[in-house]
Amino acid sequence: MKKLPQRKNTRLKEYDYSTFxxxxxxxxxxxxxxxxxxxxxxxxxxxxxxxIVDDILNxxxxxxxxxxxxxxxxPDHIHLIxxxxxxxxxxxxxxxxxxxxxxxxxxxxxxxxxxxxxxxNNKVRFEWQKSFYDRIxxxxxxxxxxxxxxEDNPLxxxxxxxxxxxxxx
Numbered sequence: 001m002k003k004l005p006q007r008k009n010t011r012l013k014e015y016d017y018s019t020f021x022x023x024x025x026x027x028x029x030x031x032x033x034x035x036x037x038x039x040x041x042x043x044x045x046x047x048x049x050x051x052i053v054d055d056i057l058n059x060x061x062x063x064x065x066x067x068x069x070x071x072x073x074x075p076d077h078i079h080l081i082x083x084x085x086x087x088x089x090x091x092x093x094x095x096x097x098x099x100x101x102x103x104x105x106x107x108x109x110x111x112x113x114x115x116x117x118x119x120x121n122n123k124v125r126f127e128w129q130k131s132f133y134d135r136i137x138x139x140x141x142x143x144x145x146x147x148x149x150x151e152d153n154p155l156x157x158x159x160x161x162x163x164x165x166x167x168x169x
Contacts, residue, residue, distance in 0.1 A: 015136065017100040020085045022069060022137035024146045027078045027105060030127035034075035042155045046073060049116060053078060056111050066104055069143075072150050074157055079150045081137065105132050 017023075029035055036050035046054060050073045057080065061067050071080035082104060109128050116126050137143050 012136070017102065018084065021083070022143055023082045023084065023101050024135040024137055025078075025080050025082055025101070025105060026133040027080075027109065028129040028132075029076045030129050032076040032129075036073045036078070037075050039075065039154045039157045042158055044073060044154050048119075052115050052119075053112060056108060056115070060104065060108060064104060064107070070147050070150055072153050074153055079153060081143070081146060081150070101134060 035047065036053055037047055038045045044050075053073050057068060057071060057078075065085055067083040067085070069081035069083055071078065082101065084101060084104070113126060113128070120126070135146075137146060
């Protein structure tokens with residue numbers, strides 16, 4: 001049996017990811033395939049798959065203890081700012097508390113994967129990149145800079161689409 005390489009855990013060991021806070025998250029498609037949107041004149045135009053992403057993102061706060069502060073759906077990845085509040089009461093009998101940021105991202109990926117596989121009748125294999133990038137947003141200045149980064153992402157995409165290593169924050 002081939003031994004798989006150990007993945008580096010990118011989460012802070014001593015941090016409680018169910019704690020109230022703002023979190024910057026990036027979720028990528030495996031092999032960075034362009035599936036979610038097209039960038040036309042620095043504007044995002046969602047594909048049918050990107051519209052599903054948008055719908056699922058907007059529905060997550062109805063069921064879990066999160067709010068979406070800001071997000072963008074780029075052709076091969078999603079940037080979003082998630083606010084977790086474990087005391088958030090939605091007044092919804094179906095409300096389920098998410099324990100951690102990883103749970104939120106896992107639920108999102110799972111919902112989308114199920115939906116896309118139904119759409120494609122399981123004829124095409126769809127995969128997410130393993131894990132996700134996150135950053136705990138520590139203050140207002142950092143929140144502003146990350147919102148600006150998200151807002152400017154389509155412009156950077158057009159400028160640097162042939163240099164994907166430059167699209168990382």
